[in-house]
Amino acid sequence: MPILRSAFIALSKNRTLRHFAEKSRAGSRLSSRFVAGMEMDDALRVAETLNKQGIAVSLDALGESVTSEEEARQAAQMYHRVLDAIAERKLSANISVKLTQMGLEQSPELAEFLAGSLAGHAHATGNFVRIDMEDSSLTQKTLDIVRRLHAHPDINGSIGTVIQASLYRSRADIEQLLAEGIKVRLCKGAYMEPAKIAFPNKVQVDENYIRLSCLLLESSVYHGLATHDETMIAAIRTFADQHQIDPSRFEFQMLFGIRRDLQRKLVQQGYNVRIYVPFGQAWYPYFMRRLAERPANVVFLVKNLFRF
Numbered sequence: 001m002p003i004l005r006s007a008f009i010a011l012s013k014n015r016t017l018r019h020f021a022e023k024s025r026a027g028s029r030l031s032s033r034f035v036a037g038m039e040m041d042d043a044l045r046v047a048e049t050l051n052k053q054g055i056a057v058s059l060d061a062l063g064e065s066v067t068s069e070e071e072a073r074q075a076a077q078m079y080h081r082v083l084d085a086i087a088e089r090k091l092s093a094n095i096s097v098k099l100t101q102m103g104l105e106q107s108p109e110l111a112e113f114l115a116g117s118l119a120g121h122a123h124a125t126g127n128f129v130r131i132d133m134e135d136s137s138l139t140q141k142t143l144d145i146v147r148r149l150h151a152h153p154d155i156n157g158s159i160g161t162v163i164q165a166s167l168y169r170s171r172a173d174i175e176q177l178l179a180e181g182i183k184v185r186l187c188k189g190a191y192m193e194p195a196k197i198a199f200p201n202k203v204q205v206d207e208n209y210i211r212l213s214c215l216l217l218e219s220s221v222y223h224g225l226a227t228h229d230e231t232m233i234a235a236i237r238t239f240a241d242q243h244q245i246d247p248s249r250f251e252f253q254m255l256f257g258i259r260r261d262l263q264r265k266l267v268q269q270g271y272n273v274r275i276y277v278p279f280g281q282a283w284y285p286y287f288m289r290r291l292a293e294r295p296a297n298v299v300f301l302v303k304n305l306f307r308f
């Protein structure tokens with residue numbers, strides 16, 4: 001399975017395949033397994049439906065690794081429109097943004113400026129920007145930008161980031177973020193990382209996930225625990241019960257289209273749940289990472305291909 005995982009992660013970075021897949025009608029149809037739709041309105045409709053079920057949302061206007069500063073500016077404009085739409089429709093929703101979509105690889109200064117303008121907008125409208133975490137070559141840059149923006153008086157509290165349990169460095173990163181009161185989403189990590197910086201097997205990643213989630217739960221900051229793994233969820237619930245941590249002090253987060261049964265069950269049991277809802281035409285890298293997480297998804301993909 002690790003071989004299949006690496007293969008899908010490698011394919012997720014292939015620009016030719018990406019171009020072909022994103023332009024094809026069959027590809028767009030397949031993407032609907034994990035993507036709310038091609039347009040912002042599709043995602044807003046999904047957000048409304050989820051909100052009615054008592055589920056909050058984080059909207060992701062897909063499009064990582066832009067190739068020009070102009071593309072980065074356009075992506076930021078799209079997110080400003082999303083923030084306006086959330087406020088207009090009074091949705092229980094925030095936004096998730098990747099810094100490579102804000103031009104991090106072209107100009108870190110531009111990425112910081114654009115992310116800062118989104119966080120300022122979010123702050124002014126009582127909203128929140130989550131900066132997603134990308135591969136380990138970007139971890140330090142991402143954390144530095146988030147910490148600088150968080151320290152800004154017009155942003156404070158309206159920006160947070162993501163920590164990956166797969167990396168050895170994550171405990172130290174969480175301690176620093178907690179000391180500064182920065183909200184964390186904890187996930188296992190969707191990228192292939194070398195063994196010298198990341199736990200080489202799933203059991204170790206899972207153990208670290210549980211250790212780090214306890215650290216987050218004990219803090220007074222509101223965090224997001226992002227996982228579909230029932231063992232992780234059970235461990236979090238047990239720790240919270242044993243330490244009298246009220247369910248209102250944290251939220252579970254899951255991805256659109258994955259374990260809807262579990263999402264609903266947690267809401268019924270009184271837990272806060274937020275669903276990450278991606279939309280847009282640049283769906284290919286996101287979609288391929290979802291296949292990498294669970295190669296069994298390919299069976300679904302093949303079955304659907306034969307229906308066209």
Ligand code: FDA
Nearest residue numbers: 132133187188189190226227228229253254255276290293
């Ligand atoms: P695990 O992979 O062990 O899966 C547990 C169970 O969940 C599986 O047995 C299956 O039932 C179900 N499942 C998991 N993935 C599935 C899939 N793709 N298709 C179908 N079923 C699946 N990563 C990152 O590096 N940076 C980030 O910013 C984020 N952001 C993020 C936000 C949110 C809200 C979530 C839920 C996840 C992320 N991730 C992420 C992805 C994360 O790192 C991880 O790759 C996936 O969540 C899968 O890990 P699980 O914790 O679900 O466990």
